[in-house]
Amino acid sequence: MIAETPRLSLRRFTSDDLEHLVELDGDPQVMRFITGGRATSREELRDDVLPAWLAYYERSDAYGFWAIEERGSGAFLGWVHFRPRPDGSADDEPELGYRLRREAWGNGYAVEASTAVIDRGFRDFGVRRVVAETMAVNRTSRRVMEKCGLRLACQFHAPWPDKIPGDEHGDVEYAITHDEWKAARP
Numbered sequence: 001m002i003a004e005t006p007r008l009s010l011r012r013f014t015s016d017d018l019e020h021l022v023e024l025d026g027d028p029q030v031m032r033f034i035t036g037g038r039a040t041s042r043e044e045l046r047d048d049v050l051p052a053w054l055a056y057y058e059r060s061d062a063y064g065f066w067a068i069e070e071r072g073s074g075a076f077l078g079w080v081h082f083r084p085r086p087d088g089s090a091d092d093e094p095e096l097g098y099r100l101r102r103e104a105w106g107n108g109y110a111v112e113a114s115t116a117v118i119d120r121g122f123r124d125f126g127v128r129r130v131v132a133e134t135m136a137v138n139r140t141s142r143r144v145m146e147k148c149g150l151r152l153a154c155q156f157h158a159p160w161p162d163k164i165p166g167d168e169h170g171d172v173e174y175a176i177t178h179d180e181w182k183a184a185r186p
Contacts, residue, residue: 002066010116017067053065066113081095115148
């Protein structure tokens with residue numbers, strides 16, 4: 001268990017979580033702003049995605065992908081990640097990401113889980129700045145970032161492997177620095 005919130009438990013993934021990921025990435029609405037609705041194959045999740053996520057735990061306690069579960073029922077709700085950015089940015093500027101089952105949307109779980117890993121990063125691991133990215137048209141994800149204290153940092157156009165409606169409007173990066181995080185704490 002890496003974190004608990006009033007309603008959630010965040011834990012490491014195991015190979016036993018494959019079916020949760022197949023279900024999550026099989027929902028076209030969940031994948032709408034990621035692949036245009038195309039599911040991630042079971043084989044890709046089993047052979048590439050899950051092993052890459054498990055490898056994070058060997059390298060660092062600070063970074064990785066964590067399953068989000070409802071504390072009362074233990075139900076799998078989705079995941080949150082906190083990792084060095086794929087573009088090679090400094091390790092003290094990790095990327096925040098999240099993906100939740102559609103049934104979990106609208107309950108504040110993404111904000112609750114994201115805030116927990118942001119707080120952990122700033123408090124326990126010397127993080128200097130946290131960033132998150134999404135498509136400019138993904139208003140729901142942008143709102144999660146804002147509720148976590150991140151502010152719009154820039155807009156850009158990233159190449160997407162899949163044509164996604166709205167990608168012509170570009171992408172946005174949100175960020176929060178350690179000093180901004182500290183100033184927002186009571």
